[in-house]
Every structure is written in C-alpha cells, then in structure tokens.
Amino acid sequence: MIEIITAPFEYGFMVHALAAAVIASTVCGLLSAWLVLMGWSLMGEAIAHSVLPGVVLAYIFGAPMALGALIFGLLAVLIIGGLNRSTVLKRDTTLGVVFTTLFALGLVLISRTPSQTHLQHILFGNVLGTSLSTLVQIAVLAAVTATVLLVKRRDFTLLAFDRTHAHTIGLPVGVLSAVLLVLLAITTVTALQTLGVILVVAMLIIPGAAGFLVARTFGLMLTVSALVGGLAAVLGVYASWWLDVSTGGAIVLSASALFALAYLGGPHRGVVPRLLRRRRASSHPVSV
Template sequence: MNLVDLLLDPFAYSFMTRALAATLIASVVCAVLSCWLVLIGWSLMGDAVSHAVLPGVVLAYVVGAPFAIGAIIFGFLAVALIGAVRGTSRVKEDAAIGIVFTTLFALGLVLISVTPSQTDLNHIIFGNLLGVSRSDLTQIAILGAIVLAVLLAKRRDFTLYAFDRIHAHAIGLNPRMLGATLLGLLALTCVVALQVVGVVLVVAMLIIPGATAYLLTDRFGRMLLIAPATSAACGVVGLYVSYYQDTSPGGMVVLTQGILFTLVYLFGPRHGLVATRWQARRRRALLAG
C-alpha cells in the first residue's frame, strides 16, 4: 500500500468522513475556548461544567429537547451551586467544585441507568465518534459556529476579562456578564465535544490545547492560532492511528494531544523543561566565570 492509499483508504467509508469532520470542528472549537480557560485559571471549572452537563443532556433526551438546552441549564446550575456552597460555608472553592460536579455526574449516571432508550446513552459518557450521523454532524457544526462566532466577536473583551477584571469594569464592561457568557459557551462546547470524546474526556480537549500553546508563545494572539492548529492536527493523527490500530478514536485523539503536550513541556524552545534548565545552567556558568 502506497502513501496515497494509506491516507485515503479510511475515508472510503462515509462514517470515517463524518468522524473526521466532527473531530476537526470539536478540536478547533475546544482549542480556541481553552486559551481563555487556561489564562483565567478555569481548568477545574471546565472539568466541573463538562461533567455537570451529563444529567441535563440525558433529561433533554428524555423530553425530546435539544441537548444544548439541557447542557446550558445544568452548566449554569453547577456554577450557581458551586458559588452557593463556597459562599455559605467554610468549604473552599476547589472542594465545592469537586462536590458539585461529582454529585451531578453521578445523577447523570443514575438517569442513564433508569432511562429506557433505543440508543446506548453510555455513548454520552465515552463518546461515539464513529457513530456520528448527519444530523449529529449538523448539530455539532451549528453549535461550533455559534461558539466560534461569539468568541471571535468578543475576543478583546474576553481577553481583558482574563487579564484584568478591574480594568474591564473601569472602561464600562460587565465582568459578571462576560464570565456568564464564557460559562454558557463552555456548556455549548461540551455538547460539541460530547459526541467525539464523551463527557469523561471533554475536559482534556478543553485544557490541553491551550496549555500546549501557552508553553509555545507569550502572545495571546498567537495562542489563538497555535492551539486550534495543534489540536486539529492531533485530531487527524489520532483518528488515523485509531483506524489502523483498531483503538478507541476519541481516546486516541486525546492521547495524541497529551503526547504533544509532553513533548512541548520537555523540549519547547523557550519554556520547555530542557531549555529552561539549559538556560539556568548557562547563567550560573556566566556568573561563576
């Protein structure tokens, strides 16, 4: 088999073509949002919301409503509950996040176990990339376009919110509204990625690309280019590997992202572990000489 056949053979099947399209959309959308999540320090919040939307998605399925509606409702419910626990008790924020998202995630698991369905709702948890239908792909594309459009239209406001909320308020912006908008986009993004990697691995797609880009550049504008580019590349590579090695496609996509982050963490040109150790050693040598 030559290289051309190796590259084109998987896409002789329509389900692989839809899987590739869904992977690229989810990878790009999650990566762009992850840049702000990493800067704001919302990694745990991303974890909480991505797991907390599970009961909302299941209930939306039960009543025949769009998954996005249930996800948004339970995403904001999770944030409200975290704030309530943190503000009315001695429990700190990280513990409040852990309590709320695990409880809501457990509620989702219970609802899945008691909900009669002609389809396997466990796909919500673990993803079903190869089972993406045309209607699923349409929903993913529409939600992804909405999230990207809002992020790009409000990118300067979100960036100022991430770096200096006091200054954002001083020039007339509403930090509460910006934070709420980001949380709403986070809930929508979780729905986009559910079909690809499932609830369990959504947080990886929401954090790893931004963290990788953060180690490669000091400019936020470049982060917004590097993160989706590397995420999309990892998605394609992971999908190819899963096809030829017969592994979980969603898991392989995330594993590829994790491998790339590890390489950047170790060998990044400016902030990699090897580079920083080498620079520190050179500085000590110059001072000693």
C-alpha cells in the same frame, strides 16, 4: 503513504467522524486558552460532568440531547454561582459539590434506563457514529462559540489578565464571566458526542496548557491551542482507524503527545531549551 491518508475516506462515516472531531476539538482548544489563563480548568471539568443528567433525561423524553446537556450545563453554572455568593465555601469546594452531585445523578439515571449501551456513548464518546444532522449541529454550535470568542476577544483577554483593571475602565466583568461560562457549556455540548463527558475535560485543558508553554503572547497562545486541538483530532481519528482503538481516547492521547512536545521543546518554557540556555550561561561566566 497515499493509501494511509486516503483509505479512511472511502467510508462516509469516517468523513463525518473526522469533520466532527476537528471542529469540536478546535473550538475546545480555542476556549482552552482562556480557561488555562484564568485558572478555570476545574470549572471546565465541573460543567462537562454536570451535563450528564440532562443528556439522559433528554434521551428518556425523546428530546435533543444537546438541549438537555445545555440546560444542565447552565443550571450547574447558576448553582455554583449561587453557592459562591451565599456561603463562605471556597470556589473549588462548591465546584466539587455541584459537579459530583450532578454526575452521580446522571449515573443513577443511566442505571435505571433500559438502553444503557447508547447512553454509554455519552460517557466515552461515539465519534464514528456521527450522523450528518449531528455534524451540522456540532458545526453550528462551534461557529457560535468561536464567533463570540473572537469578536469579544479583547474584552475576554483583559478580563483574564487583569479583572480589576477591566472593572475600572467600565467593562461589565460579571456579564463577561457569565458569557464565558455559557460558552463553556455550549462547547461541552459541541464536543460531547465526539469525546464523551469524561474525555472532553482533557480537550478543555491540554491544548491551552500546550499553548501556554509554547507562546509568549496571548494571540500566539490562542493560535497554538486551536491548532493543538485540531491536529490532535486528525491524529486521533487516523490512529483509531489503523490501530482499531477508541477514537476519543486516541484524540486525547494525541493531544497529550503534543503537550509533551511543548513541555520538552517549547522555545521559551520548554525543558530542553532552558537546559541549553543554562549550559551556555555556565560555560560563559560573566567576569567581574
């Protein structure tokens, strides 16, 4: 048992991989709670896919990939907001138009770029290739996101539960929404190299969904979401080491397994506890 736990840490790249995966997945889980509560899950998918051309262009011009991803993530937010204000299209339609267009642009750029193998890591992640400088970058971006989320937690929570009331008491609803979108773009960049563009969407949704099924208060939901993200990263990295499978895929499958546990055994919304409560209620009918 001790060897199972310690063996991966004989290699420096595994230490970097585990640290990067835990940091990125935990901050994804933290933000996931708000995305699920506000019904912004599709927005997370849109931003995650929209950063692809920015990453490819940054690679072509020798700039930091995180910078290119962040620029295109924010650009996607601006385009989506502009379309929502200037057309009668519904929000999900504008999201679909923007993120599919930008994702397709990224795929075209990849097909015209010589070093396709390296860029494939952006699609599917390359956590085992995390360098020390990349780990520091991930830690800094995650710290910024987590700090803003926790400092403005009350305002963001009120915005999620009752946008009208938040506006009535004088909160800058538009600014808060914009800040959340920026944090979403930063979080996507944080998790990009760990999970890749495709799998990061899962970690922006699954932890929050699991937290929602388990918790009855938002504070507990926030805690559970972050824990699901971090625990999924640990389980996924170990599974990838011992089973020789994709690390990003193993992390997402671990998160899915934790979601399944929440779905089945969540104390308030889980399937099994609800069935047991119904059985107890039917076995003790109320006499009139």
